[in-house]
Amino acid sequence: MPSILYLRSMGHEFPAFLSFAESEAVTARYLREVSDDELARYDAILVPAHIDQRGLARREAALTRFLDKGGTLVFNGHLVYPMLGLAPFVPSQGGHKDDLIVESVNAHPVFDGVDDYDISFRRGVSGFYGRGGNPPPAGAIILHRMKTDHAPLDWFWERPQGGRILMHAGNTMWMYLGDDTSAARIAPQLLAWLKATSGKRAACDGKCAQRAQAQTLAQPQNLLAQAA
Amino acid sequence: MxxxxxxxxxxxxxxxxxGRGFSRYFAANIYAPELDDTDLDEFDGLYVASRQDPEHLRRNKAKIDAFLDAGKTLVVMGDNDAETWVPGARWEARPVNFWWWLTPGADSGLRVASPEHDLMKTIPLADFTWHQHGVLTPPQGAVSLVDRADGGSIFYDDRASAKGRILVTTLDPCYHNGSYFMPAATRFLQGFLPWLAKA
Incomplete structure (x- = not known):
């Protein structure tokens, strides 16, 4: 089974997710407890929004090694420290309720059955899930975007050099685990997807570019087109 | 300061x-894991932004106590386990009601406790008002600035527990301002930081 590391939040950890992750054999450690070599050894790493991102960016060499050997990085939050060649967070303009609606662009197993409404609103309030985007690299597949300005809120990227990044530029995606909506599907689907696809199956032996291209061609239908 | x-x-x-020009109120940015190796002598105030890894604060309790012994000012924002490292701090959890404001005309439950305090003449109660993470019991001799109607303080000014001054709150404005989420938190900082710089 793939080895999965959950880097614990500095604050506002979601106890239900911690229990769930540990019950699913995910290793939960604080960043300060994990050496560079250990980081590089895992098959998947979960990064919550409440992480010491400055400290994580200082581990860029280890994260690069982790990705190069086929690791899957699940990153939550606004990217503000340069790392992995990614561009920094751009907030969406406008803070009104309807400026912060999220819409699906492409399907992904982690978000299967998750209704756009349930990540756009909580008790009728918008903006919890995200309010901007971490700009995607070329070749990334946009999964969710802000409806008004199309900010790239969630994307999935298979790096040409190896490894994969599932990016969510907002509040930690597994915070919905206890919600009574379809958004509660995200956390279990995330772990199921990682178990099914990370580790040896994600390593690509230099064939990542071809694989990424094949995946792009095989993408499920655009949900917007489907809705239209 | x-x-x-x-x-x-x-x-x-x-x-x-x-963001928002706030860096002009600060003489330095200290990365919390490097607090161990940082000399605080050149500063008059230490502003602990909300939601740190409290391990770094507990580990530096002696350094922070010495800073206060030198008559300096410590500001502790919310969610920092203040009760484990701040002299005199007592905190208790309360259910966080993120949703009270959805009811038209709802009472936030906050009350100005010291209207004569300089800070309360600077920042309106509305700018202290979003939600709070637990309540504080001010130490003897400290002054609560904002209370909860159901008991406890959410912001106090303590000149009694140390030679220096300690300001403690359960508000987390750095998180909300830095997440572009909660205009009151930004207004709070726009009022608080200039006040602090002159305090």
Whole structure:
């Protein structure tokens, strides 16, 4: 089974997710407890929004090694420290309720059955899930975007050099685990997807570019087109 | 006052320090894991942004106590386990009601406790008002600025527990301002930081 590391939040950890992750054999450690070599050894790493991102960016060499050997990085939050060649967070303009609606662009197993409404609103309030985007690299597949300005809120990227990044530029995606909506599907689907696809199956032996291209061609239908 | 900003490395610590011109109120940015190796002598104030890894604060309790012994000012924002390292601090959890404001005309439950305090003449109660993470019991001799109607303080000013001054709150403005989420938190900082710089 793939080895999965959950880097614990500095604050506002979601106890239900911690229990769930540990019950699913995910290793939960604080960043300060994990050496560079250990980081590089895992098959998947979960990064919550409440992480010491400055400290994580200082581990860029280890994260690069982790990705190069086929690791899957699940990153939550606004990217503000340069790392992995990614561009920094751009907030969406406008803070009104309807400026912060999220819409699906492409399907992904982690978000299967998750209704756009349930990540756009909580008790009728918008903006919890995200309010901007971490700009995607070329070749990334946009999964969710802000409806008004199309900010790239969630994307999935298979790096040409190896490894994969599932990016969510907002509040930690597994915070919905206890919600009574379809958004509660995200956390279990995330772990199921990682178990099914990370580790040896994600390593690509230099064939990542071809694989990424094949995946792009095989993408499920655009949900917007489907809705239209 | 020369104030050092303690930065836990989270995106919201970065955004609060660098955004909206707030960095002009600070003489330095100290990365919390490097507090062990940082000399605080050159600063008059230490601003601990909300939601740090409290391990770094507990580990430096002696250094922070010495800073206060020198008559300096410590500002502790919310969610920092203040009760484990701040002299005199007592905190208890309360259910966080994120949703009270959805009811038209709802009472936030906050009350100005010291209307004569200089800070309360600077910032309206509305700018202290979003939600709070638990309540504080001010030490003897400290002054609560904002109370909860059902008991406890959410912001106090303590000149009694140390030679220096300690301001403690359960509000987390750095997180919300740095997340572009909660205009009151930004207004709070726009009022508080200039006040602190002159305090």
């Amino acid at each position: 020369r104030i050092a900003y303690l930065d836990g490395g989270a995106y919201y610590h970065h955004a609060t320090f660098h």
